[in-house]
Amino acid sequence: MNPPNAPRILTTTVGSYPVPDWLAALPSEQALLDATRVVFNLQRQAGIDLTTDGELYRFDVNHPDINGMIEYFVHKFGGVRREKLVWLGSLHPGSLSQQYNVCGKPGCRCKARPKPRRHGPYYKVSYVFRGRFTSQFVPRQEVAAVCAELANYKRLRKLTEAWVGLALRLAKEKRKLSA
Ligand SMILES: [Zn+2]
Numbered sequence: 048m049n050p051p052n053a054p055r056i057l058t059t060t061v062g063s064y065p066v067p068d069w070l071a072a073l074p075s076e077q078a079l080l081d082a083t084r085v086v087f088n089l090q091r092q093a094g095i096d097l098t099t100d101g102e103l104y105r106f107d108v109n110h111p112d113i114n115g116m117i118e119y120f121v122h123k124f125g126g127v128r129r130e131k132l133v134w135l136g137s138l139h140p141g142s143l144s145q146q147y148n149v150c151g152k153p154g155c156r157c158k159a160r161p162k163p164r165r166h167g168p169y170y171k172v173s174y175v176f177r178g179r180f181t182s183q184f185v186p187r188q189e190v191a192a193v194c195a196e197l198a199n200y201k202r203l204r205k206l207t208e209a210w211v212g213l214a215l216r217l218a219k220e221k222r223k224l225s226a
Pocket residue numbers: 149150151152155156157158166
């Protein structure tokens with residue numbers, strides 16, 4: 048036993064308490080309150096000085112599936128990411144190039160020597176879709192719109208890549224937890 052006036056180190060807990068099965072099975076605001084009380088009481092019974100809610104504040108009764116730390120944070124960002132996809136607008140894969148052509152008309156400026164002035168520029172968008180390479184001309188007045196679509200597609204690829212990266216991390220963490 049400690050002498051009555053000896054300095055004491057107070058005890059507390061950190062981290063999350065496992066979500067009770069009955070809360071996960073029938074989630075409601077009341078069940079969440081009850082579960083929080085249970086967590087506090089368990090700590091009091093164990094003699095913990097500074098009790099915590101065992102991070103039950105993160106439990107979302109509307110999304111009982113989301114109670115892990117990672118799910119919690121990913122869940123918060125989910126809406127943002129979905130919105131970005133919606134706002135990307137029209138998309139086009141590939142890249143834009145321009146070219147100058149020579150025609151078949153005899154004596155045309157495009158065959159002048161020494162300074163030929165070929166026709167153009169003509170714009171072309173080239174892309175691979177489902178393994179097939181396609182290349183098509185783009186009317187000059189549509190070049191700006193196609194450029195915007197190409198940029199949107201690049202953003203989509205970046206977002207998808209970031210998303211897959213998060214999914215990989217999430218899968219890895221989940222496996223660690225269940226190991
Ligand atoms: Zn010509």
